[in-house]
Amino acid sequence: xxxxxxxQRLFVPAIxxxxxxxxxxxxxxxxxxxxxxxxxxxxxxIRLILTKNDGTIYIGIQPFIPLSRHVYENGVKVxxxxxxxxxxxIKDTGFISSSIVxxxxxxxxxxxxxxxxxxxxxxxxxxxxxxTKGNTLITARRGILLGxxxxxxxxxxxxxxxxxxxxxxxxxxKFHEAFLTSSSRxxxxxxxxxxxxxxxxxxxxxxxxxxKAYQSYVEERSERFVE
Numbered sequence: 001x002x003x004x005x006x007x008q009r010l011f012v013p014a015i016x017x018x019x020x021x022x023x024x025x026x027x028x029x030x031x032x033x034x035x036x037x038x039x040x041x042x043x044x045x046i047r048l049i050l051t052k053n054d055g056t057i058y059i060g061i062q063p064f065i066p067l068s069r070h071v072y073e074n075g076v077k078v079x080x081x082x083x084x085x086x087x088x089x090i091k092d093t094g095f096i097s098s099s100i101v102x103x104x105x106x107x108x109x110x111x112x113x114x115x116x117x118x119x120x121x122x123x124x125x126x127x128x129x130x131x132t133k134g135n136t137l138i139t140a141r142r143g144i145l146l147g148x149x150x151x152x153x154x155x156x157x158x159x160x161x162x163x164x165x166x167x168x169x170x171x172x173x174k175f176h177e178a179f180l181t182s183s184s185r186x187x188x189x190x191x192x193x194x195x196x197x198x199x200x201x202x203x204x205x206x207x208x209x210x211x212k213a214y215q216s217y218v219e220e221r222s223e224r225f226v227e
Contacts, residue, residue: 001222002148003029006183009148010050010057013090020055028057039063045184049093067185072211075191075203076111078180080171083115084122088143099125112180114193117143120168127182128153131175131198132162132206138175141166149181149214156213162206177204179211186218187211 007025014021023031028048036044043064050057081102085095096103102113102125112124123129123144130139130153137157139150154164169175171193178190178198187210189203 001183001218002152003032003223005148005151007048009091010048014050014055017052019050019052021050022054022056032059035059035061064184067188071111071188072186073203075189076180077109077192077195078112078114078124078190079105079110079194080114080116080121081105082117083113084117084143085115085145088145091145111188116171117168119171121171122168124180124182127180127185127188130179130181131169131173132177132204133175135161135206136163136165138165138167138169140168143168147181147183149183149186152217153181153187153210153214156210156217160209160213175199177207179207181214187214 004025007028011021011025021028032046032048036046038044038061043066045062045064047060048057049060081099083099083102086092086098099113105113112127114124114129115122120140121129121131122140128139128144128147128150130137132138137154139154157164176199178193180188180190182188187207189207189211190198191201191203192198
């Protein structure tokens with residue numbers, strides 16, 4: 001879903017940086033489609049890397065293993081770290097090496113590390129972050145990767161009658177609900193941040209509503225490009 005938008009996140013920053021990708025978008029789409037047949041009938045997780053020295057594009061592929069239903073039904077626990085991306089527009093592999101300490105904290109009890117600046121939550125290391133207060137959705141607008149899934153969630157939230165405040169919520173603020181989103185995981189409920197419960201410490205009504213709305217959205221909008 002949103003393949004063009006995903007690829008544009010690779011091509012646009014590259015061109016702005018004066019890099020010429022080794023292939024155009026159509027050729028890359030065709031190659032991704034060809035590789036995706038490798039794991040059929042299962043889905044695949046595909047990663048694209050564009051090198052800064054000569055614009056070569058590498059494609060990594062592996063079988064996609066979805067999260068268990070337990071995660072969506074019971075929620076996850078996350079922690080925070082005072083850490084930000086150097087350039088939020090770009091998924092720079094340099095961020096992986098600079099966040100080794102934080103990544104090592106992800107385990108059976110910690111699902112994700114939230115990136116913060118001056119005590120305000122920007123996003124997750126591999127996801128976008130949202131909180132709710134009443135019927136209002138709160139999420140950062142600057143200093144984050146503008147995910148394709150995030151765009152869909154904001155549209156769906158408005159469609160469900162929610163208002164949106166673009167603001168980096170404070171770590172110390174009490175939220176009614178909170179959740180993460182990413183392309184491969186959809187909507188993931190958060191029940192605790194740094195050991196403190198979010199709301200009542202369980203998956204809330206609004207997160208459930210947005211999760212179901214997103215699943216319907218995916219089923220309606222997904223593109224078929226692998227036969």
